[in-house]
Structure formats: C-alpha cells, structure tokens
Amino acid sequence: MALLEVKHLKKVYSTRFSSQQVEALKDVNFSIEKGEYVAIMGESGSGKTTLLNILSTLDTPTSGEVLLEGKSLADIKDSEMSDFRRNDLGFVFQDFNLLDNFSLKDNIFLPLVLSNTPVKEMEERLKPIVKPLGIEKLIEHYPYEVSGGQKQRAAVARALITDPKLILADEPTGALDSKSSQSLLETFEDINQAGQTIVMVTHSTRAAAHANRVLFIQDGEVYHEVYRGEQTVDQFMDKIAQSLMVIANRGGQYD
Numbered sequence: 001m002a003l004l005e006v007k008h009l010k011k012v013y014s015t016r017f018s019s020q021q022v023e024a025l026k027d028v029n030f031s032i033e034k035g036e037y038v039a040i041m042g043e044s045g046s047g048k049t050t051l052l053n054i055l056s057t058l059d060t061p062t063s064g065e066v067l068l069e070g071k072s073l074a075d076i077k078d079s080e081m082s083d084f085r086r087n088d089l090g091f092v093f094q095d096f097n098l099l100d101n102f103s104l105k106d107n108i109f110l111p112l113v114l115s116n117t118p119v120k121e122m123e124e125r126l127k128p129i130v131k132p133l134g135i136e137k138l139i140e141h142y143p144y145e146v147s148g149g150q151k152q153r154a155a156v157a158r159a160l161i162t163d164p165k166l167i168l169a170d171e172p173t174g175a176l177d178s179k180s181s182q183s184l185l186e187t188f189e190d191i192n193q194a195g196q197t198i199v200m201v202t203h204s205t206r207a208a209a210h211a212n213r214v215l216f217i218q219d220g221e222v223y224h225e226v227y228r229g230e231q232t233v234d235q236f237m238d239k240i241a242q243s244l245m246v247i248a249n250r251g252g253q254y255d
C-alpha cells in the first residue's frame with residue numbers, strides 16, 4: 001500500500017469579488033511510497049500551494065481524496081485534526097516559522113510540549129536529531145542569534161522530532177544562500193536515506209534534483225514525472241531542465 005495516495009483531487013475557489021470561479025486543481029492523481037523523496041515543480045499559479053495545503057489538511061478539496069496509509073484525510077474528526085497534523089506530518093517552510101521568543105531547543109520541543117510528552121522523553125529524542133543536523137551546540141540560542149541555514153536546520157529538527165510519517169516542505173531553500181541551500185539539500189537526502197518520506201514543493205531545479213522523483217504540475221494536473229534512478233544530482237538537474245524546456249516550448253504539453 002502506498003503511504004500517500006492522491007485521487008482525482010479538484011479544488012475550485014470562488015472569488016470574493018466576482019461570481020467567477022478559479023479551478024486551481026483540476027484532476028490531480030499520484031501516489032507516494034514510504035521512503036520516497038518527491039519534488040513537485042510547476043509554474044507560478046499551477047496549483048502547488050493549493051495541493052500542499054490540502055495534503056497538510058489546512059484546506060479541503062472540492063472533490064477527490066487524499067489517503068495516508070489508506071486512511072482518508074476527510075475521515076479525520078475535527079477534534080483529532082491538530083493531533084494528526086502534529087504527530088503524523090512534519091512541516092518545513094520557506095521562512096522557517098520559528099518563534100522568536102523561544103530558544104531553538106524550545107522551538108524544536110514545541111510539537112512535543114503540545115502533545116504533553118514527558119520532559120525526559122523530549123530530552124532523549126533531541127540529541128540524535130540535532131547532532132547530525134550540526135546544531136547541537138546552538139540549541140540554547142534564539143533564532144535571531146543564528147544564521148538562516150541554522151534556523152532552517154532547527155525547523156527541520158522540529159519537523160523530525162515527532163517522527164512523522166511524512167515531511168511536507170514548501171520552498172525550504174527559498175530564503176537560503178547557495179551554500180546553506182546545498183547543505184540543507186544534503187541534509188534532506190540524508191534524512192530520506194534514513195527512511196523519512198519527503199514531499200517538497202520547489203521552483204529550484206537544483207533542489208528538485210536531490211529528490212528521487214519530480215512531479216510537474218501544470219494547470220491543476222500532474223502532466224509529467226521524471227525519476228532520478230542512478231543519475232547524479234547534476235545529471236538529474238539536466239534532465240529536469242530539459243523537461244521544463246520541452247514543456248515550455250510545447251505550451252505546457254508534454255508527451
């Protein structure tokens with residue numbers, strides 16, 4: 001059974017200022033196996049954020065469904081929703097979303113504090129996560145005392161600390177310089193190799209090339225996908241760039 005199944009997902013927004021409707025997702029279908037690292041690419045307005053919001057249960061589809069380990073997200077009761085989000089999903093955002101008045105350690109602990117995890121267990125979970133991320137010595141610092149790359153590592157630690165089924169990342173390298181981006185992408189690869197399933201939305205060909213598979217969405221549909229296989233990051237980057245070029249030259253048609 002796939003870890004994540006997206007079936008005939010459709011999202012229509014009604015705009016506030018006119019009777020016009022916007023079909024952000026038309027008919028999105030894909031599935032993701034446990035342990036995969038999938039990047040989602042698409043032009044601005046193609047529906048990536050809408051899709052991510054539905055996968056993260058922040059929004060609901062007009063029709064279609066999302067199944068996580070065979071369970072429809074639509075069947076999760078409202079009262080269980082925040083527990084589900086906190087325990088089963090890990091989020092990494094472009095702008096880190098760390099609380100400025102909390103140390104990195106307290107930011108990382110936040111999902112565990114919210115689920116009443118005993119302090120001893122929180123401390124036990126911390127070290128094996130922050131050590132490989134290279135922020136072990138910084139955890140008592142506040143976000144404003146560390147670099148963007150270090151903030152993003154703390155955000156990754158916060159996403160990992162609940163041992164989620166799935167990490168959803170939205171442009172995680174978008175606010176980082178090229179060195180910090182590279183290092184974060186290598187971290188994602190390591191985390192994935194350790195078994196973590198990751199779905200990442202990105203505009204960056206380089207970022208996407210670190211994934212095992214890239215889905216291209218256009219006009220609210222998945223219209224092409226490429227697999228990395230045995231290719232190096234550079235080789236896969238070329239392949240992704242070629243796909244993007246073919247797609248652009250054919251006016252969005254790929255076959």
Ligand SMILES: Nc1ncnc2c1ncn2[C@@H]1O[C@H](COP(=O)(O)OP(=O)(O)OP(=O)(O)O)[C@@H](O)[C@H]1O
Binds near residue numbers: 047
């Ligand atoms: N709340 C909303 N109300 C009405 N239309 C919306 C809303 N959110 C998004 N849209 C429209 O849905 C379409 C898809 O938007 P979405 O934000 O998912 O695209 P995107 O691929 O994430 O774009 P970007 O890369 O620029 O972030 C666009 O046409 C957008 O204008």
